[in-house]
Amino acid sequence: MVAHGVRSFSWKSAFITIGFTFPGLSIILALYLQNEDSRAALFSSPMNLSMFPVIVVLIMGILALVIFLNHHNANRLENSVLLSAQGTVRLDEDSSGDTGPSYYVFVGKKKFAFGEDMSRVFRAGEKYRVYYCKSGMYEFVVSLERVNS
Secondary structure (H helix, E strand, O other): OHHHHHHHHHHHHHHHHHHHHHHHHHHHHHHHOOOHHHHHHHHOOHHHHHHHHHHHHHHHHHHHHHHHHHHHHHHHHHOOOEEEEEEEEEEEEEOOOOOOOEEEEEEOOEEEEEOOOOOOOOOOOOEEEEEEEEEOOEEEEEEEEEOOO
């Protein structure tokens, strides 16, 4: 589902970007054609007119690259292997960074990083089994269960 969302978002954002690019370029062209002095400046050099297609090609190339990379990452996520970690939970917090505190959950020997306090989800000292998938530098926790000893 996350991979599908990444693909869908990349296409929607591309259409929105195109939707803003062409009207923006049209407004700039209309402003150039508004009076005689600006028309003379626009048509004084072929380089001035050639910049419009160059900008369009540049934007389309960047969008194509972004869509390709997003689809590549989504495919990696979709094909990632489901892994599990089991053990006693230990909670830790690190507030030395500039971005705010980082919260860590150690399940056995496996360390998971979170952006928010997970003490409401995990109880320190109890055994859990955590199912996760690793895709590149990201690890997504899919499910967890408390294990009775």
